[in-house]
């Protein structure tokens with residue numbers, strides 16, 4: 001399990017990451033979200049040891065992480081970092097060796113992964129001759145080539161077509177099934193909601209939400225949609241609920257407690273017919289807007 005404990009990074013006067021704590025438990029896929037400049041890349045760099053820590057700790061299995069352990073972590077950096085002019089397979093073999101594989105094992109692993117991603121025929125081509133999506137696939141292969149014990153991926157899904165996203169998801173799931181913790185950052189909230197066991201939301205360098213998608217949704221305000229037989233404007237006269245929106249026969253309201261649902265229904269029926277009264281479950285995108293506002 002990876003734990004970050006009050007991790008802090010200052011750049012001069014700016015505190016880019018401010019006492020950030022969260023865990024990536026074994027076998028779980030954790031989505032790391034936050035607006036531009038929220039501090040995701042800076043946090044990931046500190047986890048990987050490529051950027052110094054101002055304060056706090058990175059812990060691996062309940063002890064401060066060591067350099068040797070970090071060599072067993074797979075990382076896909078934001079700046080990507082492969083060589084455009086080098087043949088694909090050569091750099092994969094080189095990176096596999098850096099991560100502790102023999103040349104033979106690194107070549108075998110590279111070959112297998114390239115086949116899996118439909119890139120075996122491009123193995124000897126220069127990286128720059130591949131499409132951006134295929135270059136991205138090679139970047140992922142570089143992160144997983146040595147069967148890492150932890151995966152940290154900065155925006156692995158950006159620029160991928162839907163099929164490539166599915167391939168990537170399947171690969172990440174293979175790792176989590178083997179008990180590997182996986183942390184990845186993304187701006188694609190629908191994808192994060194669909195895939196992740198847990199979601200950590202960062203805003204201005206701080207964790208503002210952390211939990212399973214369901215937990216986060218339940219933590220948000222309960223809203224209802226009411227559709228009546230006539231004009232729904234009367235909801236504005238009720239002092240005990242908050243009106244979010246009213247348009248014609250429809251109203252979106254926020255109730256203080258679940259018991260108020262009956263109260264609202266009674267009021268609506270007293271005034272005429274009720275076509276619909278439904279609870280609106282917020283999406284992770286709604287929660288995100290709420291906690292980062």
Ligand SMILES: Nc1ncnc2c1ncn2[C@@H]1O[C@H](COP(=O)(O)OP(=O)(O)OP(=O)(O)O)[C@@H](O)[C@H]1O
Nearest residue numbers: 011014016017034035036037038039040041042043
């Ligand atoms: N080397 C640096 N020197 C000075 N400031 C930096 C440096 N690296 C990052 N920052 C600042 O730290 C803050 C967090 O940046 P970071 O790249 O971690 O955010 P992010 O969440 O990854 O953003 P994005 O989604 O845009 O990639 C920003 O204000 C950024 O300008």
